[in-house]
Amino acid sequence: MTSRSRSDDDEKRTEDFHAVQNSPLFCRPWTLNGISPRLIESHYENDYGNALSSLNAITAELEALDPATTAAAVIHRLKRDEATLLNSTLLHELYFASLGGDGRTLPEPMAQAITRDFGSVKRWRDEFIALAYALAGSSGWVLLTYVPRDARLINHTAGHEQSLAGGIAILALDMYEHAYHLEFGANPAAYVVAFMRNIEWGTALERYHNAVKVEPPPRLRQKQFADLPSITVEEVKGMLESRKPVQIIDTRPRHYSTRAHEIMQGAVWRDPERVDEWIGELSKAGPVVTFCVYGFHIGCETAVTLRKAGFDARYMVGGHYAWKAIKGPLTLLEDTSSSGPGPIMERIQQEEPSADPPLE
Numbered sequence: 157m158t159s160r161s162r163s164d165d166d167e168k169r170t171e172d173f174h175a176v177q178n179s180p181l182f183c184r185p186w187t188l189n190g191i192s193p194r195l196i197e198s199h200y201e202n203d204y205g206n207a208l209s210s211l212n213a214i215t216a217e218l219e220a221l222d223p224a225t226t227a228a229a230v231i232h233r234l235k236r237d238e239a240t241l242l243n244s245t246l247l248h249e250l251y252f253a254s255l256g257g258d259g260r261t262l263p264e265p266m267a268q269a270i271t272r273d274f275g276s277v278k279r280w281r282d283e284f285i286a287l288a289y290a291l292a293g294s295s296g297w298v299l300l301t302y303v304p305r306d307a308r309l310i311n312h313t314a315g316h317e318q319s320l321a322g323g324i325a326i327l328a329l330d331m332y333e334h335a336y337h338l339e340f341g342a343n344p345a346a347y348v349v350a351f352m353r354n355i356e357w358g359t360a361l362e363r364y365h366n367a368v369k370v371e372p373p374p375r376l377r378q379k380q381f382a383d384l385p386s387i388t389v390e391e392v393k394g395m396l397e398s399r400k401p402v403q404i405i406d407t408r409p410r411h412y413s414t415r416a417h418e419i420m421q422g423a424v425w426r427d428p429e430r431v432d433e434w435i436g437e438l439s440k441a442g443p444v445v446t447f448c449v450y451g452f453h454i455g456c457e458t459a460v461t462l463r464k465a466g467f468d469a470r471y472m473v474g475g476h477y478a479w480k481a482i483k484g485p486l487t488l489l490e491d492t493s494s495s496g497p498g499p500i501m502e503r504i505q506q507e508e509p510s511a512d513p514p515l516e
Contacts, residue, residue, distance in 0.1 A: 174215050174219060175212050175215065175216075176208060176211055176212055176215070176242070176245060178205075178208060179249045181196070181200055181252055182249070182252045182253035182255075182256070182359070183196070183252050183253070183255040183256035183356065184256060185197065187256060188255060188256065188350075188354050189350070189353055189354055190349075190350035190353060190354070191255070191339070191347075191350050191351070191354060192339055194338070194339070195336070195338050195339040196252070196255075198338055199248075199330075199334065199335055200248075200252065202334070203248065203332075203334050203335075204245070204248040204249070204252075207241050207244040207245045207248060208245050210237075210241050211238065211241035211242055211244075211245055214234055214237050214238045214241060215238060217234060218231075218234050218235070218238065221234075236317075239317070240316045240317050241316075243316045243317070243318075243319060244316045247297055247299075247314075247316070247325070247328050247330070248330070250325055250326075250327075250328040251297075251328040251329065251330045251335075253356070253359055253363075254327050254328050254329070254351075254355060254356060254359075254360065255351070255354045255355070255356055256354065256356040256359075257354065257355055257356035257357055257358060257359075258353075258354075258357075259351075259352045259353045259354055259355035259357070260353070261357065262277060262357045263357055263358065263361045265361060265364075265365075266357055266360060266361040266364060269309060269364060270309060272308075273308045273309040273310070274309070274311075280300075280311070281352070283311050284298060284300065284311050284329075284352075285348060285352065287311055287312075287313050288329055288331055288344075288348045288351075289344075289345060289348065290313070291313060291331035292331065292344040292345065292348075293344070294331070295315070295331065295332045295333065296313050296314060296315050296331050296332070297313065297314045297315070297328055297329065297330060297331060297332075298311065298312075298313055298328070298329040298331060299311070299312055299313070299314055299320075299325045299327065299328050299329075300325065300326055300327035300328075300360075301320055301323040301324060301325045301326065302323065302324045302325075302326055302364060302367035302368065303320070303322065303323050303324075304322060304323075304324070304367070304368075304370045304371065304372040304373075305322055305372045305373060306372075307368070307372070309326075309364075310323075322372075322373065324363075324366075324367040324370060326360050326363040326364050326367060327355065327360050327363075329348070329351050331344070335347070378452065378453065378456065380453075380456075381453070381456040381460070381471075384456055384459060384460060384463075384470070384471065385459075385469075385470040385471075386470055386471050386472070386473050387445055387470045387471070387472055387473065388472075388473050388474075389472060389473065389474055389478045389479050389481075389482050389484060390482060392404070392445055392472055392479075392484075393479075393482065393484055396421075396422050401442040401443075402422075402442060402443050402444075402445060403438055403439065403442055403443070403444045403445070404420065404422055404423040404424070404444075404445045404446075404447075404472075405423065405424060405425075405426050405438075405444060405445070405446045405447075405458065406419055406420060406423045406424065406425040406426070406447060406448075406476070407425075407426060407427075407428040407446050407447065407448050407454055407455050407458045408425070408428075408447075408448050408449050408454075408475075408476060409428065409429075409448070409449075409454060410427055410429070412449060413425055413489070416489055417488060417489060418486040418487065418488060418489060419486065419487060419488075419489045420447075420476065420479050420484060420485075420486060420487075421484070421485040421486055421487045422485075423447075425489065428448070428454050428455075428457070428458050431458060431461050431462075435462070435465060438462070438467060440466055440467055440468070442468075443468045443469070443470070444459075444462055444467050444468060444469040444470075445469070445470060445471070445472050446458040446459045446462065446469060446470075446471050446472065447471060447472035447475045447476060447479070448475050448476070449475050449476050449477065450474065450475045450476070450477055450478075451471065451472060451473050451474040451475035451478060452475070455471040455472065455475060456471045458471075459471040
């Protein structure tokens with residue numbers, strides 16, 4: 157037997173450090189209902205195996221080159237192929253892990269999550285199957301994915317070159333022809349039915365539980381206003397559409413508003429530096445919403461001032477541009493009327509300050 161030194165082992169680990177290791181089959185092929193071991197074996201050996209070996213070959217090639225002296229086009233091609241093969245490898249592993257159970261019976265927590273996000277398990281199933289049928293004769297994947305940003309599950313299709321940014325897939329159906337043609341031929345619908353019958357919901361639930369632990373992308377936090385009540389642009393839009401009484405104050409700075417041509421429909425502009433002059437126009441009987449350009453400190457500070465005076469005030473997250481981003485209705489600034497008690501909005505006289513202060 158050849159002896160190996162510790163340095164030999166360290167060198168070997170370094171060489172293989174970025175190699176993607178093979179994952180054994182997650183499912184037991186002989187237990188599947190309507191899907192033969194032969195189909196799973198061929199799929200695993202040929203398609204998954206080829207993707208894995210090609211991925212490692214590309215990885216080795218990338219690590220061997222010098223990015224400083226290699227043509228950018230070569231690096232781009234290799235990185236593109238690496239991403240495609242890595243996606244294929246990961247999706248195949250998820251596909252095999254999705255098989256091996258009784259697809260008709262969902263664990264209660266999984267059924268509750270699906271019902272919450274799709275309305276019912278049947279509606280989820282119908283949509284998932286429809287996406288699979290749409291790929292019949294074509295190629296791609298049907299995925300059930302958890303999106304941390306919105307804390308919800310969605311169905312979607314994908315290819316090896318696509319991914320849902322930030323999403324965590326918990327169930328995968330391979331609709332590439334190699335996944336079913338050996339056994340189902342030109343009848344992909346029968347293959348889809350067989351897949352649905354064999355879903356392993358227990359491991360899907362485990363992946364879901366892991367997925368929900370992932371925090372959404374961090375949002376901007378203004379520590380000085382952490383306890384200040386806020387309201388989203390969608391909530392404000394809903395209030396206006398339902399004609400709920402609300403007083404909306406545009407507190408964009410004067411130097412900004414003098415150059416503005418539009419204002420949120422239903423809002424009235426007031427100078428944030430002269431709150432004492434217009435606070436008497438507001439009614440304490442109804443809620444007040446303040447906003448500035450981007451939803452930072454000016455709208456917040458105005459809301460703080462109003463709350464100290466006894467008003468039910470909160471600031472609108474994202475400000476004027478968040479309202480525009482959701483395509484909220486706008487009107488010309490000079491045509492805007494007050495949303496509550498107070499005079500008709502008058503166009504501010506143009507002023508040219510020597511130096512513009514910050515927008516927020």
